[in-house]
Amino acid sequence: MAEIVIAQTTVDDEEHAKTLARGAVEHRLAACAHIDPPVTAVYRWQGAIEAAREWRISYKTTTDRLPELASWVAERHGYEVPEWITLPVGGSGAYLGWVAEETSPHPAG
Numbered sequence: 001m002a003e004i005v006i007a008q009t010t011v012d013d014e015e016h017a018k019t020l021a022r023g024a025v026e027h028r029l030a031a032c033a034h035i036d037p038p039v040t041a042v043y044r045w046q047g048a049i050e051a052a053r054e055w056r057i058s059y060k061t062t063t064d065r066l067p068e069l070a071s072w073v074a075e076r077h078g079y080e081v082p083e084w085i086t087l088p089v090g091g092s093g094a095y096l097g098w099v100a101e102e103t104s105p106h107p108a109g
Helices: 014-026 066-076 093-102
Strands: 004-011 032-035 039-045 048-062 085-088
Touching (some): 004 066, 004 093, 014 032, 014 048, 048 066, 048 093
Antiparallel strands (some): 004 085, 032 048
């Protein structure tokens, strides 16, 4: 079975988050994507402490599709240095199988 990961990024606009989430699923780069409600990010950027409102997108995908998803998101992301974090996932065989099936570039059936 394919290895499943969660890949996360953040954006500063809810509509952009929805566009990135939907597009990745439409292109079968992710089986699904969750958009978390706005959070406040506090970070250092170019020597200053900043605070911004952001929406986190969590993509469920396979390690095989991860490079293409990462490239696809980077091309459409508005940040100079976008967050891109991946986390390995364990879970039920049925769910992990569904993620693998939905991210297959050539779906069965």
